Amino acid sequence: MALQRKKRDHPNGKADFNELEDDAYESVGFHDYGDYFERKKRKLQNQNAALYRDTEESSTSNIFKGLSMAINGYTNPSYSELRTMIIQNGGTFVQYVDKKTSLSFLICSFLTPSKANQWKHHKVVTPQWIVDCINKKKLLPWTNYRAIQPVASQSLLSFPETYRERDSQLSKQHHESLKVDSQVEDALPSYNEEQTEMKERSENLPDSLKSLSNSARHNYLLLKNPNIRKSTTQNPEFLQKFFNSSRLHHLSTWKTALKEEIQIMTASTGLTSSRNLKSINEKHFIMHVDFDCFFAAVSTRNTGDLQLKPVAVAHGIKNSEIASCNYEARKYGIKNGMFVSTAKSLCPSLVLVDYDFDAYEAVSREFYSVLVDTPNDYLKVISIDEALLDLTNHVQCFEDCVNIAESIRTRVRMKTNCDVSVGIGSNVLLARLALRKAKPHNVFYIKDEDASVYMQSLPVQDLPGVGPSQSSKLFELFNVKFVGDLQRLNKNVLQKSFGTNYGLHLYNISRGIDTDVITNETPRRSISVDVNWGVRFVFLEDAMDFLKRLLQELLNRMSKCDVSLHQLQLRVLKRPENVSFDPVKYLGAGEVTPLTRSIMFTSATKSFDILYKRLTNLFISLDVDPGDVRGIGLQASKIVKDTKNEKLFNFNAPIKTPQKKIVSGQFGSPNRLHSQAQEFDKSNEDNDPSLARDTFIPSTPYDLPSSSQISPGVLAQLPQSMQGSIKRQLDVQNKRIDEIPSQLDPLFLKELPTPIRNEVKEDHEITINKRLKLKSHALPNVKVPEDTVKKIQQQDAFERMLRPNKKEKKQYLPQVDLQVLEELPKEIQESVLEENRLSRYDLAREVKMKPNPVISFQQKQSIDDLRELLAKWYQKSPRGPNSHDVDYFSRYLGRVIREERNLLKAQALVRWLQQLNRKDKTAAWQTAIEKTIEAVQEACLVRNTPPLVLL
Ligand SMILES: Nc1ccn([C@H]2C[C@H](O)[C@@H](COP(=O)(O)OP(=O)(O)OP(=O)(O)O)O2)c(=O)n1
Numbered sequence: 001m002a003l004q005r006k007k008r009d010h011p012n013g014k015a016d017f018n019e020l021e022d023d024a025y026e027s028v029g030f031h032d033y034g035d036y037f038e039r040k041k042r043k044l045q046n047q048n049a050a051l052y053r054d055t056e057e058s059s060t061s062n063i064f065k066g067l068s069m070a071i072n073g074y075t076n077p078s079y080s081e082l083r084t085m086i087i088q089n090g091g092t093f094v095q096y097v098d099k100k101t102s103l104s105f106l107i108c109s110f111l112t113p114s115k116a117n118q119w120k121h122h123k124v125v126t127p128q129w130i131v132d133c134i135n136k137k138k139l140l141p142w143t144n145y146r147a148i149q150p151v152a153s154q155s156l157l158s159f160p161e162t163y164r165e166r167d168s169q170l171s172k173q174h175h176e177s178l179k180v181d182s183q184v185e186d187a188l189p190s191y192n193e194e195q196t197e198m199k200e201r202s203e204n205l206p207d208s209l210k211s212l213s214n215s216a217r218h219n220y221l222l223l224k225n226p227n228i229r230k231s232t233t234q235n236p237e238f239l240q241k242f243f244n245s246s247r248l249h250h251l252s253t254w255k256t257a258l259k260e261e262i263q264i265m266t267a268s269t270g271l272t273s274s275r276n277l278k279s280i281n282e283k284h285f286i287m288h289v290d291f292d293c294f295f296a297a298v299s300t301r302n303t304g305d306l307q308l309k310p311v312a313v314a315h316g317i318k319n320s321e322i323a324s325c326n327y328e329a330r331k332y333g334i335k336n337g338m339f340v341s342t343a344k345s346l347c348p349s350l351v352l353v354d355y356d357f358d359a360y361e362a363v364s365r366e367f368y369s370v371l372v373d374t375p376n377d378y379l380k381v382i383s384i385d386e387a388l389l390d391l392t393n394h395v396q397c398f399e400d401c402v403n404i405a406e407s408i409r410t411r412v413r414m415k416t417n418c419d420v421s422v423g424i425g426s427n428v429l430l431a432r433l434a435l436r437k438a439k440p441h442n443v444f445y446i447k448d449e450d451a452s453v454y455m456q457s458l459p460v461q462d463l464p465g466v467g468p469s470q471s472s473k474l475f476e477l478f479n480v481k482f483v484g485d486l487q488r489l490n491k492n493v494l495q496k497s498f499g500t501n502y503g504l505h506l507y508n509i510s511r512g513i514d515t516d517v518i519t520n521e522t523p524r525r526s527i528s529v530d531v532n533w534g535v536r537f538v539f540l541e542d543a544m545d546f547l548k549r550l551l552q553e554l555l556n557r558m559s560k561c562d563v564s565l566h567q568l569q570l571r572v573l574k575r576p577e578n579v580s581f582d583p584v585k586y587l588g589a590g591e592v593t594p595l596t597r598s599i600m601f602t603s604a605t606k607s608f609d610i611l612y613k614r615l616t617n618l619f620i621s622l623d624v625d626p627g628d629v630r631g632i633g634l635q636a637s638k639i640v641k642d643t644k645n646e647k648l649f650n651f652n653a654p655i656k657t658p659q660k661k662i663v664s665g666q667f668g669s670p671n672r673l674h675s676q677a678q679e680f681d682k683s684n685e686d687n688d689p690s691l692a693r694d695t696f697i698p699s700t701p702y703d704l705p706s707s708s709q710i711s712p713g714v715l716a717q718l719p720q721s722m723q724g725s726i727k728r729q730l731d732v733q734n735k736r737i738d739e740i741p742s743q744l745d746p747l748f749l750k751e752l753p754t755p756i757r758n759e760v761k762e763d764h765e766i767t768i769n770k771r772l773k774l775k776s777h778a779l780p781n782v783k784v785p786e787d788t789v790k791k792i793q794q795q796d797a798f799e800r801m802l803r804p805n806k807k808e809k810k811q812y813l814p815q816v817d818l819q820v821l822e823e824l825p826k827e828i829q830e831s832v833l834e835e836n837r838l839s840r841y842d843l844a845r846e847v848k849m850k851p852n853p854v855i856s857f858q859q860k861q862s863i864d865d866l867r868e869l870l871a872k873w874y875q876k877s878p879r880g881p882n883s884h885d886v887d888y889f890s891r892y893l894g895r896v897i898r899e900e901r902n903l904l905k906a907q908a909l910v911r912w913l914q915q916l917n918r919k920d921k922t923a924a925w926q927t928a929i930e931k932t933i934e935a936v937q938e939a940c941l942v943r944n945t946p947p948l949v950l951l
């Protein structure tokens with residue numbers, strides 16, 4: 001029997017059915033459970049409709065107009081009294097509530113803990129609120145009548161002055177959605193709608209706040225909720241909480257700490273300089289070891305039954321990201337980085353477990369102790385769960401590597417009850433590709449002779465340094481999709497299109513040739529603190545206050561390492577203009593434009609006052625609306641040691657120490673690492689008190705070339721602090737300067753590690769420029785004594801080295817694309833920057849100047865125009881779209897995500913298609929929509945952002 005429903009604008013509960021024809025009154029029979037509830041709901045709605053009819057005349061006020069309410073459990077006044085009170089005062093009474101019902105308020109006196117948990121994201125008030133509102137004849141702030149005490153994660157907005165607008169909107173949306181017709185409502189508020197809503201809501205703002213920008217007002221209203229405020233930068237304890245629970249923070253801290261420890265161990269075993277025994281051309285054996293689903297495995301390692309179930313580690317909130325999921329969960333299509341809500345829709349039985357940072361750290365230490373016990377040439381920390389080993393001098397063939405790999409796997413399993421996988425190859429690239437193949441729970445190796453063939457079928461994006469821009473350029477120019485296609489391209493052609501360095505890189509890696517060698521860990525060159533979640537400011541003062549706390553945190557970290565800084569960088573993540581105020585991720589940064597600025601200090605400092613003053617000016621100079629700030633970071637670079645007793649590392653120690661191999665068991669316990677290191681430092685200091693006295697930390701620990709290659713001329717051109725350091729090191733190494741060439745010695749330069757060489761070269765260039773400048777400006781008759789000129793040159797050179805040379809760099813600005821650059825491997829990034837004589841700072845400004853392009857589809861760009869287009873497309877193809885059109889549109893969505901970088905737009909368009917097909921549910925359209933969703937999620941993956949919620 002067809003359900004006849006008159007379309008009326010009645011709110012929920014007022015639906016006017018023809019009772020006689022409504023099958024809600026038929027017996028339930030053998031219908032399914034869902035059907036039973038559907039019927040029950042309609043039955044109750046009909047009863048309410050009758051009640052509304054009766055009370056229409058007798059209604060006393062409209063104070064609850066636009067609000068929908070339900071009652072739960074025992075109440076005083078009674079259920080029926082309350083119901084009448086609600087209806088008589090214009091409210092909508094909802095008799096039956098399920099998950100889909102949008103409700104303004106739930107009225108109840110008491111909730112059991114489980115119910116309280118279930119309703120924690122709703123407004124739950126006591127019956128007294130109804131009574132008092134009616135007595136006072138106005139809506140009173142509901143927060144004074146809460147039946148559930150707020151919880152920290154509550155994400156519901158509650159603004160005493162404005163909730164009515166919001167609720168009536170919610171309730172309107174809900175009723176619109178109840179209508180079974182072709183009217184399609186917008187799934188997400190568009191940016192314009194958000195702006196309009198903001199304007200309406202802002203009318204309730206105090207006068208003093210009316211001058212605020214829209215984004216600041218938005219934050220003001222958002223932060224009115226104490227629960228939300230508690231989770232943001234407005235909370236004085238925010239930083240501590242943030243760092244305690246931020247997995248990314250933990251990951252980076254662990255990595256730094258592990259690197260330092262491994263560095264100490266390798267230094268103490270004397271493996272540093274003598275280990276590069278084989279040249280790059282000789283065959284190497286590289287091993288890449290990585291835990292399988294690290295966080296998830298650690299969290300379930302002692303729970304046999306959980307290991308067999310799909311498990312993910314996340315904070316548990318709907319829009320939180322999955323940090324790690326086990327391979328059982330991956331069978332359902334769940335991936336690391338996915339939102340919990342998406343994952344749950346793929347696998348409702350997914351078990352969520354919380355983070356256990358202490359356990360991850362402990363397991364990682366066991367892991368590294370096994371690796372340190374494995375004879376190796378180099379051990380490089382990649383992350384908490386992952387390392388590279390160079391075994392070249394310890395094995396003869398791949399089979400030896402496999403045996404070692406199996407032994408590592410067994411020992412790690414015994415110590416941690418978790419699995420690692422191992423990839424082996426003759427270089428880092430092949431080891432990495434082999435690891436991918438080995439996962440999970442296995443060992444795999446790729447021989448050189450198989451590499452080329454093995455790689456042919458890989459998409460080019462699987463290659464290191466090939467990101468979306470490069471791969472789409474490769475596709476556009478040469479129709480290249482797979483590595484096999486790339487292998488067919490000539491080296492010259494690649495270099496012409498992609499530049500000398502990157503062209504060569506592409507040519508090499510497509511053949512499995514990787515010149516990246518595993519080198520020693522470099523000492524810490526910078527210390528930073530970054531916060532990219534929960535950053536919400538209203539006023540400039542908020543930003544200043546937070547900067548203060550962040551600077552304090554940076555100084556604390558610096559003080560732990562006993563360093564001062566020469567350079568301080570401020571990094572700000574800014575919401576671009578047409579991006580929503582509220583990112584998809586709750587209080588996250590969302591889509592942002594990064595801005596960076598640095599300040600240089602001629603003398604090293606760690607003074608809060610000096611730094612804070614410059615920092616605030618720097619922030620102001622960025623001219624960012626405080627409401628638009630979504631993330632802030634500080635980085636101390638060009639750091640110098642400021643105490644004589646270096647605790648961890650002796651940067652000026654002679655690198656060559658007696659050969660001492662790691663023997664099995666030596667580093668069995670992680671705590672021994674520290675004590676071992678300290679002993680090592682101590683013994684060195686005992687032997688030679690002149691060590692560890694200098695303050696400058698070079699970018700890389702360096703061994704000096706033979707004395708004949710160091711000229712006093714060169715030395716004189718170095719920054720003074722470096723001169724001191726080199727002279728002392730020469731003393732230590734018993735080297736003398738016995739030649740006096742007058743200019744930069746190429747041999748000497750060649751021997752220096754690249755970063756130092758660059759510094760020296762830059763410095764030299766500046767000195768030369770300065771000299772030229774001095775010449776041209778010198779008054780013809782004034783003779784400056786030569787000594788003085790030299791001194792000025794040296795001093796100036798050092799100062800200028802610490803200052804960015806704006807004029808010089810400006811003219812090179814437009815040649816490098818930051819997005820392209822970021823996808824390249826670090827080394828290539830540096831060389832591109834060097835080639836273009838640019839710093840990242842310049843590029844960030846460049847990005848700021850050039851907004852993302854808005855991509856057109858059939859000459860349409862705005863969401864509204866595109867929706868119109870899609871609606872026409874849908875109407876014209878009732879039996880489903882042409883597959884080429886679907887591909888075409890999917891590709892467009894991909895570009896919206898990758899190039900226009902507008903996630904919300906892509907989301908809104910797909911949802912629109914879903915809405916269009918909601919009524920008829922045409923299967924062909926459904927398939928087409930799924931295809932577009934796939935394209936969208938793939939583009940998100942490429943961009944490294946979590947998938948959009950589209951189910
Ligand atoms: N963006 C990231 C990257 C990593 N991790 C954490 C969770 C991971 O468990 C751990 C290791 O990262 P991997 O990339 O090695 O991922 P898994 O070990 O989880 O999975 P796989 O088996 O693919 O290595 O680091 C994280 O929280 N967020």
Ligand SMILES: [Mg+2]
Nearest residue numbers: 290291293294
């Ligand atoms: Mg892993």
Ligand SMILES: [Mg+2]
Nearest residue numbers: 290383385386
């Ligand atoms: Mg890893």
